[in-house]
Amino acid sequence: MFYDIRKSQPIKVLVTGAAGQIAYSLLYSVAKGDVFGPDQPLVLVMLDITPMMNVLDGVLMELQDCAHPLLREVISTDKEEVAFKDIDVAILVGSMPRKEGMERKDLLKANVKIFKSQGAALDKYAKKTVKVLVVGNPANTNCLIASKSAPSIPKENFSCLTRLDHNRAKAQIALKVGVTAKDVKNVIIWGNHSSTQYPDVNHAKVKVQGKDVGVYEAVKNDNWLKGDFIQTVQQRGAAVIKARKLSSAMSAAKAICDHVRDIWFGTPEGEFISMGVISDGNSYAVPEDLIYSFPVVIKNKTWKFVEGLPINDFSREKMDATAKELTEERETAVEFLSCA
Ligand code: NAI
Numbered sequence: 001m002f003y004d005i006r007k008s009q010p011i012k013v014l015v016t017g018a019a020g021q022i023a024y025s026l027l028y029s030v031a032k033g034d035v036f037g038p039d040q041p042l043v044l045v046m047l048d049i050t051p052m053m054n055v056l057d058g059v060l061m062e063l064q065d066c067a068h069p070l071l072r073e074v075i076s077t078d079k080e081e082v083a084f085k086d087i088d089v090a091i092l093v094g095s096m097p098r099k100e101g102m103e104r105k106d107l108l109k110a111n112v113k114i115f116k117s118q119g120a121a122l123d124k125y126a127k128k129t130v131k132v133l134v135v136g137n138p139a140n141t142n143c144l145i146a147s148k149s150a151p152s153i154p155k156e157n158f159s160c161l162t163r164l165d166h167n168r169a170k171a172q173i174a175l176k177v178g179v180t181a182k183d184v185k186n187v188i189i190w191g192n193h194s195s196t197q198y199p200d201v202n203h204a205k206v207k208v209q210g211k212d213v214g215v216y217e218a219v220k221n222d223n224w225l226k227g228d229f230i231q232t233v234q235q236r237g238a239a240v241i242k243a244r245k246l247s248s249a250m251s252a253a254k255a256i257c258d259h260v261r262d263i264w265f266g267t268p269e270g271e272f273i274s275m276g277v278i279s280d281g282n283s284y285a286v287p288e289d290l291i292y293s294f295p296v297v298i299k300n301k302t303w304k305f306v307e308g309l310p311i312n313d314f315s316r317e318k319m320d321a322t323a324k325e326l327t328e329e330r331e332t333a334v335e336f337l338s339c340a
Contacts (some may be wrong), residue, residue, distance in 0.1 A: 010041035010072045014087045016118070017094025017136060018046030018076065019055040021246060025253035026091070027059065031068040035261045038070070046076040047083035048094060080118065084125040091256060092118060092146065095136025105332060108138065112336040115142040119149025128153055131263050131301070134160040135256060139193045140276045140291040141329040145337060147278065147291070156303065159263070160276030162197065162293035164248065164255035165189040168236045169199040172229055173206060177218045183207040184215075188295045189233075189274040190284075190315075191322025192329075197293065198318035199233040201225060203309050226314065267298045272306045284311065284319065290326045 013030060015023050023046070029035065031044060044063070048056050056076045063074050077083050084090070096110035115134070122130060130153060134143035143160035147153075169187040174180055184206050190198040206218040219225055232239075240248045259275060267273055272295040281288030283305045295306040311319070 008039065008041060010043045011036060011088040012043040012045060012086055013089045013091070014045040014047060014083055015091045015093060016047040016083070017092075019048040019052035019059060020093060021249040022093050022135065022252045022256070024059065025250050026093070026256055027063060028066065029253060029257050031063060031066060031071050033068075033070050035257050036264055040070065041072050042070050043073045043075070044071060045083050045087065046074065047080070048076075048078060050078045053078055080121040081125060084118070084121040087126045087130055089260065090118075090122060090126065090130055090132045091135065091260065092132065092142070093135045093256075095142060098137075108141065108329065108332050109336045111136070111138065111142050112145050112333050115145040116149045116337060119146035122146065123150035123152050126150075126153070130157060131260070132158045133256065133260060133263075134158070134276075134291075135252065137193070138329060140293070140326055141333045143276060143291040144278075144289075144330060145333055148334075148337070155278045158278065158291070159259070159303070160193065160291050160293075161252070161256060161259055162189045162193050162274050162276050163259040164252050165193060165197055165199065165233060165236075165293075166274040167251065167255050167258065169201065169229075169233045172232055173201060173204065173215055173219065176221075176224070176229075177206050177208065179206060179208065185271050186295070187215075187274070188272075188309075189293045190319045191293055192326050193276065193293065194322075194325065195234045195238075196322040196325045197234055198315065198322055199230055200315055200318075201229070202312065202315060203295075230318075262298050263301060263303070266300070267296075272297050275303070277303060283307065284309075285316075286319070286323050287327060290323065290330060292323060292326060 017023055060076045098107050136142055139160040143158050147155050147158040166189050170181045170184045173184045187204040188200040201215040204215045205212040208218055274293050276291045276293045279286040279290045279292045286292050296303040
Protein backbone atom coordinates (compact mmCIF):
# COMPACT_ATOMS: atom_id res chain seq x y z
CA MET A 1 0.00 0.00 0.00
CA PHE A 2 1.31 3.47 -0.87
CA TYR A 3 1.38 6.19 1.73
CA ASP A 4 0.10 9.39 0.18
CA ILE A 5 1.40 12.49 1.97
CA ARG A 6 -1.20 14.61 0.23
CA LYS A 7 -3.85 12.89 2.38
CA SER A 8 -2.20 13.27 5.81
CA GLN A 9 -2.86 16.27 8.02
CA PRO A 10 -0.16 18.95 8.04
CA ILE A 11 1.35 20.11 11.32
CA LYS A 12 1.83 23.80 11.93
CA VAL A 13 5.33 24.83 12.95
CA LEU A 14 6.30 28.35 13.99
CA VAL A 15 9.84 29.71 13.77
CA THR A 16 10.44 33.15 15.29
CA GLY A 17 13.44 35.27 14.38
CA ALA A 18 12.74 33.87 10.93
CA ALA A 19 14.71 36.56 9.11
CA GLY A 20 17.84 35.83 11.17
CA GLN A 21 20.86 33.68 10.50
CA ILE A 22 19.92 30.54 12.47
CA ALA A 23 16.49 30.47 10.87
CA TYR A 24 18.05 30.64 7.41
CA SER A 25 19.55 27.16 7.93
CA LEU A 26 16.77 25.87 10.15
CA LEU A 27 13.83 26.61 7.85
CA TYR A 28 15.49 24.71 5.03
CA SER A 29 16.04 21.59 7.16
CA VAL A 30 12.55 21.66 8.66
CA ALA A 31 10.93 22.13 5.24
CA LYS A 32 12.98 19.29 3.79
CA GLY A 33 11.65 16.82 6.36
CA ASP A 34 14.75 16.46 8.53
CA VAL A 35 12.79 17.02 11.73
CA PHE A 36 9.25 15.68 11.39
CA GLY A 37 10.06 13.02 8.82
CA PRO A 38 9.75 12.67 5.06
CA ASP A 39 6.02 11.87 5.16
CA GLN A 40 4.81 14.73 7.32
CA PRO A 41 3.29 17.70 5.46
CA LEU A 42 3.94 21.07 7.05
CA VAL A 43 2.56 24.54 7.38
CA LEU A 44 5.52 26.77 8.22
CA VAL A 45 4.88 30.02 10.02
CA MET A 46 7.64 32.65 10.16
CA LEU A 47 7.53 35.51 12.65
CA ASP A 48 9.88 38.46 12.78
CA ILE A 49 9.62 42.13 13.71
CA THR A 50 8.12 44.71 11.32
CA PRO A 51 11.43 46.20 10.08
CA MET A 52 12.50 42.72 8.93
CA MET A 53 9.45 42.02 6.76
CA ASN A 54 11.32 42.79 3.53
CA VAL A 55 14.05 40.32 4.45
CA LEU A 56 11.39 37.78 5.38
CA ASP A 57 9.83 38.19 1.92
CA GLY A 58 13.15 37.08 0.49
CA VAL A 59 13.26 34.03 2.77
CA LEU A 60 9.70 33.20 1.75
CA MET A 61 10.63 33.38 -1.95
CA GLU A 62 13.60 31.11 -1.38
CA LEU A 63 11.51 28.57 0.51
CA GLN A 64 9.04 28.54 -2.37
CA ASP A 65 11.92 28.14 -4.82
CA CYS A 66 13.21 25.11 -2.91
CA ALA A 67 10.03 23.39 -4.15
CA HIS A 68 10.00 21.11 -1.13
CA PRO A 69 7.13 18.63 -1.55
CA LEU A 70 6.19 18.66 2.16
CA LEU A 71 5.40 22.38 2.34
CA ARG A 72 1.66 22.96 2.17
CA GLU A 73 1.82 26.62 3.08
CA VAL A 74 4.29 29.23 4.32
CA ILE A 75 2.99 32.18 6.31
CA SER A 76 5.21 35.15 7.10
CA THR A 77 4.02 37.71 9.60
CA ASP A 78 4.94 40.32 12.19
CA LYS A 79 1.77 39.66 14.21
CA GLU A 80 1.75 37.30 17.18
CA GLU A 81 -1.97 36.56 16.86
CA VAL A 82 -1.34 35.23 13.34
CA ALA A 83 1.94 33.48 14.17
CA PHE A 84 0.79 31.52 17.24
CA LYS A 85 -2.66 30.49 15.93
CA ASP A 86 -3.23 26.71 16.31
CA ILE A 87 0.44 25.83 16.17
CA ASP A 88 1.73 22.34 17.06
CA VAL A 89 5.36 23.37 17.53
CA ALA A 90 6.98 26.71 18.39
CA ILE A 91 10.70 27.22 17.85
CA LEU A 92 11.44 30.57 19.48
CA VAL A 93 14.72 31.76 18.00
CA GLY A 94 14.13 35.51 17.82
CA SER A 95 15.31 37.56 20.77
CA MET A 96 16.93 40.85 21.61
CA PRO A 97 20.68 40.52 20.95
CA ARG A 98 23.23 41.99 23.32
CA LYS A 99 24.42 45.31 21.95
CA GLU A 100 27.69 47.02 22.73
CA GLY A 101 27.67 48.58 26.18
CA MET A 102 24.49 46.75 27.17
CA GLU A 103 24.38 45.42 30.73
CA ARG A 104 23.24 41.83 31.26
CA LYS A 105 20.30 43.21 33.26
CA ASP A 106 19.17 45.37 30.33
CA LEU A 107 19.38 42.37 28.04
CA LEU A 108 17.26 40.33 30.45
CA LYS A 109 14.73 43.13 30.70
CA ALA A 110 14.31 43.41 26.93
CA ASN A 111 13.93 39.67 26.60
CA VAL A 112 11.46 39.32 29.47
CA LYS A 113 9.23 41.67 27.50
CA ILE A 114 9.47 39.55 24.34
CA PHE A 115 8.99 36.18 26.05
CA LYS A 116 6.18 37.38 28.28
CA SER A 117 4.31 38.54 25.22
CA GLN A 118 5.04 35.37 23.24
CA GLY A 119 4.12 33.21 26.25
CA ALA A 120 0.78 35.01 26.48
CA ALA A 121 0.27 34.47 22.74
CA LEU A 122 1.00 30.76 23.16
CA ASP A 123 -1.54 30.64 25.99
CA LYS A 124 -4.18 32.37 23.94
CA TYR A 125 -3.74 31.05 20.40
CA ALA A 126 -1.66 27.83 20.29
CA LYS A 127 -2.88 24.25 20.67
CA LYS A 128 -2.64 23.15 24.32
CA THR A 129 -0.42 20.28 23.17
CA VAL A 130 2.08 22.68 21.59
CA LYS A 131 5.77 21.83 22.11
CA VAL A 132 7.85 24.94 22.70
CA LEU A 133 11.61 25.16 22.22
CA VAL A 134 13.35 28.39 23.26
CA VAL A 135 16.65 29.14 21.52
CA GLY A 136 16.98 32.93 21.86
CA ASN A 137 19.36 33.90 24.65
CA PRO A 138 19.39 33.88 27.62
CA ALA A 139 17.58 30.72 26.53
CA ASN A 140 16.91 29.09 29.93
CA THR A 141 15.43 32.16 31.55
CA ASN A 142 13.53 33.21 28.42
CA CYS A 143 11.99 29.75 28.42
CA LEU A 144 10.98 30.07 32.07
CA ILE A 145 9.33 33.42 31.38
CA ALA A 146 7.45 32.06 28.35
CA SER A 147 6.21 29.12 30.41
CA LYS A 148 5.12 31.31 33.33
CA SER A 149 3.23 33.51 30.86
CA ALA A 150 1.38 30.51 29.39
CA PRO A 151 -0.27 28.91 32.44
CA SER A 152 -2.73 26.83 30.38
CA ILE A 153 0.08 24.91 28.66
CA PRO A 154 1.87 22.19 30.68
CA LYS A 155 5.29 23.31 31.92
CA GLU A 156 6.74 20.06 30.59
CA ASN A 157 5.94 21.21 27.03
CA PHE A 158 8.62 23.90 27.33
CA SER A 159 12.32 23.29 26.81
CA CYS A 160 15.38 25.30 25.93
CA LEU A 161 18.27 24.45 23.66
CA THR A 162 21.43 23.02 25.18
CA ARG A 163 21.78 20.44 22.42
CA LEU A 164 24.37 22.54 20.67
CA ASP A 165 26.55 22.36 23.79
CA HIS A 166 25.80 18.62 23.98
CA ASN A 167 26.86 18.16 20.34
CA ARG A 168 29.98 20.25 20.93
CA ALA A 169 30.94 17.99 23.85
CA LYS A 170 30.35 14.86 21.75
CA ALA A 171 32.41 16.26 18.91
CA GLN A 172 35.35 17.19 21.18
CA ILE A 173 35.48 13.67 22.63
CA ALA A 174 35.17 12.08 19.18
CA LEU A 175 38.02 14.23 17.83
CA LYS A 176 40.21 13.36 20.80
CA VAL A 177 39.63 9.60 20.56
CA GLY A 178 39.66 9.53 16.76
CA VAL A 179 36.15 8.17 16.26
CA THR A 180 33.03 9.77 14.77
CA ALA A 181 30.52 11.73 16.83
CA LYS A 182 28.05 8.87 16.37
CA ASP A 183 30.38 6.68 18.44
CA VAL A 184 30.01 8.95 21.48
CA LYS A 185 26.84 8.86 23.56
CA ASN A 186 25.38 9.99 26.87
CA VAL A 187 27.39 13.14 27.46
CA ILE A 188 25.50 15.57 29.69
CA ILE A 189 25.23 19.33 29.76
CA TRP A 190 24.07 20.48 33.19
CA GLY A 191 22.56 23.88 33.88
CA ASN A 192 22.61 27.12 31.99
CA HIS A 193 23.37 27.67 28.30
CA SER A 194 26.15 30.03 29.32
CA SER A 195 29.80 29.72 30.26
CA THR A 196 28.80 28.25 33.65
CA GLN A 197 27.30 25.17 31.98
CA TYR A 198 28.90 21.92 33.06
CA PRO A 199 29.74 19.41 30.31
CA ASP A 200 29.93 16.08 32.15
CA VAL A 201 31.38 12.93 30.58
CA ASN A 202 31.40 10.73 33.67
CA HIS A 203 28.47 8.68 32.34
CA ALA A 204 29.30 8.87 28.64
CA LYS A 205 30.47 5.99 26.47
CA VAL A 206 32.68 5.80 23.41
CA LYS A 207 32.56 2.97 20.92
CA VAL A 208 36.12 1.83 20.38
CA GLN A 209 36.68 -1.19 18.14
CA GLY A 210 33.04 -2.19 18.47
CA LYS A 211 32.97 -2.00 22.28
CA ASP A 212 31.43 0.69 24.52
CA VAL A 213 33.98 2.03 27.00
CA GLY A 214 33.89 4.90 29.49
CA VAL A 215 35.22 8.25 28.27
CA TYR A 216 37.98 8.39 30.89
CA GLU A 217 39.19 4.98 29.74
CA ALA A 218 38.99 5.92 26.05
CA VAL A 219 40.64 9.36 26.33
CA LYS A 220 43.33 8.38 28.87
CA ASN A 221 43.95 12.01 29.82
CA ASP A 222 42.11 13.01 33.01
CA ASN A 223 43.71 16.45 33.10
CA TRP A 224 42.37 17.31 29.68
CA LEU A 225 38.91 16.00 30.55
CA LYS A 226 38.77 18.03 33.77
CA GLY A 227 40.31 21.15 32.25
CA ASP A 228 40.62 22.09 28.58
CA PHE A 229 37.73 19.89 27.46
CA ILE A 230 35.28 21.62 29.80
CA GLN A 231 36.55 25.10 28.93
CA THR A 232 36.49 24.42 25.19
CA VAL A 233 32.82 23.43 25.33
CA GLN A 234 31.93 26.30 27.68
CA GLN A 235 33.71 28.86 25.48
CA ARG A 236 32.90 27.41 22.07
CA GLY A 237 30.21 29.96 21.26
CA ALA A 238 32.62 32.83 21.96
CA ALA A 239 35.36 31.13 19.88
CA VAL A 240 33.02 30.86 16.89
CA ILE A 241 32.04 34.53 17.22
CA LYS A 242 35.70 35.53 17.40
CA ALA A 243 36.55 33.59 14.25
CA ARG A 244 33.42 34.18 12.17
CA LYS A 245 32.42 37.59 13.53
CA LEU A 246 28.97 36.05 13.74
CA SER A 247 27.49 33.63 16.25
CA SER A 248 27.00 29.91 15.58
CA ALA A 249 24.20 29.44 13.10
CA MET A 250 24.66 26.26 11.05
CA SER A 251 25.51 24.20 14.13
CA ALA A 252 22.71 25.86 16.13
CA ALA A 253 20.19 24.99 13.42
CA LYS A 254 21.44 21.39 13.35
CA ALA A 255 21.12 21.16 17.15
CA ILE A 256 17.56 22.54 17.01
CA CYS A 257 16.70 19.84 14.46
CA ASP A 258 18.21 17.14 16.71
CA HIS A 259 16.31 18.47 19.75
CA VAL A 260 12.90 18.73 18.08
CA ARG A 261 13.29 15.43 16.21
CA ASP A 262 13.95 13.68 19.53
CA ILE A 263 10.86 15.29 21.05
CA TRP A 264 8.81 14.13 18.07
CA PHE A 265 10.16 10.62 17.61
CA GLY A 266 11.83 9.85 20.96
CA THR A 267 15.44 9.19 21.95
CA PRO A 268 17.17 6.00 20.77
CA GLU A 269 17.07 3.04 23.17
CA GLY A 270 19.90 3.23 25.71
CA GLU A 271 20.71 6.86 24.94
CA PHE A 272 19.98 10.10 26.69
CA ILE A 273 20.32 13.69 25.55
CA SER A 274 20.55 17.09 27.24
CA MET A 275 17.88 19.73 27.27
CA GLY A 276 16.80 22.59 29.47
CA VAL A 277 13.59 21.59 31.25
CA ILE A 278 11.72 22.62 34.37
CA SER A 279 13.35 21.40 37.60
CA ASP A 280 11.10 19.78 40.19
CA GLY A 281 13.38 20.21 43.20
CA ASN A 282 13.81 16.42 43.51
CA SER A 283 16.18 15.54 40.72
CA TYR A 284 19.91 15.92 41.33
CA ALA A 285 19.33 18.48 44.11
CA VAL A 286 18.70 21.22 41.57
CA PRO A 287 16.46 23.93 43.06
CA GLU A 288 12.83 23.88 41.97
CA ASP A 289 11.40 26.10 39.20
CA LEU A 290 14.46 26.64 37.04
CA ILE A 291 14.83 25.75 33.38
CA TYR A 292 18.00 23.74 33.92
CA SER A 293 19.69 21.42 31.45
CA PHE A 294 19.40 17.76 32.51
CA PRO A 295 19.94 14.37 30.93
CA VAL A 296 16.57 13.15 29.66
CA VAL A 297 15.03 10.31 27.67
CA ILE A 298 11.98 10.92 25.51
CA LYS A 299 9.15 8.56 24.61
CA ASN A 300 5.69 9.35 23.19
CA LYS A 301 6.65 13.04 22.99
CA THR A 302 7.19 13.12 26.79
CA TRP A 303 10.56 13.58 28.44
CA LYS A 304 11.72 12.00 31.69
CA PHE A 305 14.76 12.72 33.82
CA VAL A 306 17.46 10.08 33.70
CA GLU A 307 17.49 9.26 37.40
CA GLY A 308 20.09 7.85 39.73
CA LEU A 309 23.37 8.78 38.08
CA PRO A 310 26.05 9.04 40.77
CA ILE A 311 27.41 12.58 41.12
CA ASN A 312 30.93 13.11 42.43
CA ASP A 313 32.15 16.21 44.32
CA PHE A 314 33.80 17.71 41.24
CA SER A 315 30.49 17.55 39.34
CA ARG A 316 28.40 18.68 42.32
CA GLU A 317 30.32 21.91 42.67
CA LYS A 318 29.93 22.75 38.99
CA MET A 319 26.23 21.80 38.94
CA ASP A 320 25.60 24.07 41.93
CA ALA A 321 27.49 27.00 40.40
CA THR A 322 25.38 26.97 37.24
CA ALA A 323 22.19 26.56 39.32
CA LYS A 324 23.20 29.63 41.31
CA GLU A 325 23.59 31.67 38.14
CA LEU A 326 20.18 30.53 36.92
CA THR A 327 18.56 31.35 40.26
CA GLU A 328 19.97 34.88 40.08
CA GLU A 329 18.81 35.27 36.47
CA ARG A 330 15.34 34.10 37.46
CA GLU A 331 15.14 36.57 40.32
CA THR A 332 16.05 39.49 38.07
CA ALA A 333 13.71 38.32 35.31
CA VAL A 334 10.76 37.80 37.64
CA GLU A 335 11.27 41.31 38.99
CA PHE A 336 10.90 42.63 35.44
CA LEU A 337 7.96 40.33 34.72
CA SER A 338 5.53 42.36 36.76
CA CYS A 339 6.41 45.60 34.96
CA ALA A 340 7.03 44.23 31.42
P1 NAI B 1 20.00 37.06 14.34
O1 NAI B 1 20.25 38.38 14.95
O2 NAI B 1 20.61 36.70 13.03
O3 NAI B 1 18.42 36.84 14.18
C1 NAI B 1 17.51 37.11 15.21
C2 NAI B 1 16.22 37.49 14.55
O4 NAI B 1 15.24 37.62 15.59
C3 NAI B 1 16.28 38.83 13.81
O5 NAI B 1 15.78 38.69 12.50
C4 NAI B 1 15.39 39.74 14.66
O6 NAI B 1 14.73 40.72 13.92
C5 NAI B 1 14.43 38.71 15.25
N1 NAI B 1 13.67 39.17 16.40
C6 NAI B 1 14.04 40.02 17.38
N2 NAI B 1 13.02 40.23 18.23
C7 NAI B 1 11.99 39.48 17.80
C8 NAI B 1 10.67 39.28 18.25
N3 NAI B 1 10.20 39.90 19.31
N4 NAI B 1 9.87 38.44 17.56
C9 NAI B 1 10.31 37.82 16.45
N5 NAI B 1 11.56 37.98 15.96
C10 NAI B 1 12.38 38.79 16.62
O7 NAI B 1 20.38 35.98 15.45
P2 NAI B 1 20.67 34.43 15.32
O8 NAI B 1 22.11 34.23 15.06
O9 NAI B 1 19.68 33.81 14.41
O10 NAI B 1 20.43 33.96 16.84
C11 NAI B 1 19.16 34.05 17.43
C12 NAI B 1 19.25 33.81 18.92
O11 NAI B 1 19.68 32.50 19.20
C13 NAI B 1 20.20 34.73 19.66
O12 NAI B 1 19.59 35.14 20.88
C14 NAI B 1 21.38 33.84 19.95
O13 NAI B 1 22.11 34.30 21.08
C15 NAI B 1 20.67 32.55 20.21
N6 NAI B 1 21.48 31.35 20.16
C16 NAI B 1 21.22 30.35 21.05
C17 NAI B 1 21.89 29.16 21.03
C18 NAI B 1 21.60 28.10 22.02
O14 NAI B 1 22.31 27.09 21.99
N7 NAI B 1 20.63 28.22 22.90
C19 NAI B 1 22.95 28.94 20.03
C20 NAI B 1 23.14 30.01 19.10
C21 NAI B 1 22.42 31.18 19.18
